[in-house]
Amino acid sequence: MHDFRSFIQLLKDRGELDHVSRPVERTRELAGVMSKIERTRRAFYFSNVEGARFPLVGGLYNHIERFGAALGHAGPEPFTNEEFDRRIEAAKANPVAPKTVPTGPVQENIITGDAVNLGDLPVPTFFERDSGPFITGAVGITRDPVSGELNIGVYRTLIIDRNHVVINASSMSDLRQNYNAWEATGKPMPIAIALGVPPALLIAGACKLARNVCEYGIAGGLAGQPIELVRCQDSDLLVPAGAEIVIEGTVELSERVNNTLGEFADQYGPETAPLTRVDTITHRNDAMFYSIVAGRNPEHNTLGHVAVFGIQRSIAAGIRAAIPEAMDVDVLFEPVMGTLAHVTIAIDKQSDAQPKEIIERAFAARGDIFPISRITKRIIVVDNDVDVHNRDEVQWAIWNRAADAAKFMVIPGVESWELERAAKEGQRSVRIGIDATMDLADVEKLMRPIIPGADKINISDYID
Numbered sequence: 001m002h003d004f005r006s007f008i009q010l011l012k013d014r015g016e017l018d019h020v021s022r023p024v025e026r027t028r029e030l031a032g033v034m035s036k037i038e039r040t041r042r043a044f045y046f047s048n049v050e051g052a053r054f055p056l057v058g059g060l061y062n063h064i065e066r067f068g069a070a071l072g073h074a075g076p077e078p079f080t081n082e083e084f085d086r087r088i089e090a091a092k093a094n095p096v097a098p099k100t101v102p103t104g105p106v107q108e109n110i111i112t113g114d115a116v117n118l119g120d121l122p123v124p125t126f127f128e129r130d131s132g133p134f135i136t137g138a139v140g141i142t143r144d145p146v147s148g149e150l151n152i153g154v155y156r157t158l159i160i161d162r163n164h165v166v167i168n169a170s171s172m173s174d175l176r177q178n179y180n181a182w183e184a185t186g187k188p189m190p191i192a193i194a195l196g197v198p199p200a201l202l203i204a205g206a207c208k209l210a211r212n213v214c215e216y217g218i219a220g221g222l223a224g225q226p227i228e229l230v231r232c233q234d235s236d237l238l239v240p241a242g243a244e245i246v247i248e249g250t251v252e253l254s255e256r257v258n259n260t261l262g263e264f265a266d267q268y269g270p271e272t273a274p275l276t277r278v279d280t281i282t283h284r285n286d287a288m289f290y291s292i293v294a295g296r297n298p299e300h301n302t303l304g305h306v307a308v309f310g311i312q313r314s315i316a317a318g319i320r321a322a323i324p325e326a327m328d329v330d331v332l333f334e335p336v337m338g339t340l341a342h343v344t345i346a347i348d349k350q351s352d353a354q355p356k357e358i359i360e361r362a363f364a365a366r367g368d369i370f371p372i373s374r375i376t377k378r379i380i381v382v383d384n385d386v387d388v389h390n391r392d393e394v395q396w397a398i399w400n401r402a403a404d405a406a407k408f409m410v411i412p413g414v415e416s417w418e419l420e421r422a423a424k425e426g427q428r429s430v431r432i433g434i435d436a437t438m439d440l441a442d443v444e445k446l447m448r449p450i451i452p453g454a455d456k457i458n459i460s461d462y463i464d
Helices: 004-014 030-038 064-070 081-093 174-185 199-206 215-223 298-322 354-363 391-401 440-446
Strands: 017-020 043-046 056-058 109-112 138-143 150-154 157-161 164-167 189-195 228-231 238-240 245-262 268-283 289-291 328-332 341-347 376-383 408-415 428-435
Touching (some): 004 017, 004 043, 030 056, 081 298, 138 174, 150 174, 150 199, 150 215, 199 215, 354 376
Parallel strands (some): 017 043
Antiparallel strands (some): 109 268, 164 268, 245 268, 328 341
16 A cells, blocks of 8 residues: 555656656646646656745546555556445445554644745646636645544645635535534634645545544545544644645634636636635655646546545435336436536336436435435436446437437526536526437337347357
């Protein structure tokens, strides 16, 4: 199992990391070079970002097999999304509690007061209309003021000036709830963000967990050993002892800042979050700054799959509870399809009215995270001879079994998830239902050709 540094060394040993030694300007050049390298699915190391004290590394996990390697998967079979999901679920079922230690490499250097200067970090400005430079590769650490439980997540962080940042929190994040809970207490809210953490912790931070389930335990379950933690300099927050850099701050909950960053679905995302004053920065002697290319880029989208697993599971569970006659359910989340889910349900059709009634019940279903209608753009119902997990088969069913306008439902004015940026006033948006089943009167002429017994043949019995 790898930590941050040993995984970088693995990529070096494999010849999968590009070293950029020429000076690179951080606001108009750095992100462009990062994105060009990452599209080749290689990692990168910039040793000379102009004006920065630290080198920049990234592109580490820009395809799913990299996460497999980081978690110790040695093959020979490929590391798949299904295997990744299985490991995450196993870690949730068998967490390993973290271990607190007196000190660690991340506190080899301690910078406080007037010496704090976020400009020392090689933080890129990614897109032309971004509000400024964003830290994208950090995990944020906060504490629930009521339960006392630590919470870890991956949050985009805008640098405002030498000692102020804005750490954003989506409506489905525990950080948003912690902001609200701390504001209700009237007390200062401590926060920390850690860069260059173990791969298992980055994965755990991206997971969607139940409230007050600590991600440190999930990370330990993934790593197979406790994550070592040290106490912050200015608060009782616990941060990874082996991280590269930790930024400690106090959230000024009375002051909110609007900001914009290019997002995973290839559009700009506006956010509003409270200002944070940076009090202390600690770092290793030879620290590296970790950055993920924002927007619809490989590493960002690969890490995003971790959060998607939980959302998919929530939607599928909600659909199955509302549609017990569903024979199979698929939940598709892909950036090319936007920010919302596309659900396909297979049924053993009993009447021509049944698919529409199922679509209506599915959109009305409750989910663990959000109501199904809020986070789902389209629901398709197919016959049970269609593999709902095969996108080509679903498309075939839509365009070969739906010839009547009544098979296409348009549901206007539905309250949508905040990440659907195209939504109109009141965050309202359209939903689509498609009956891609055979009309019962047409079953004979729409049956698919089948080779008898082909599904029972084991081809290895025939090939020498």
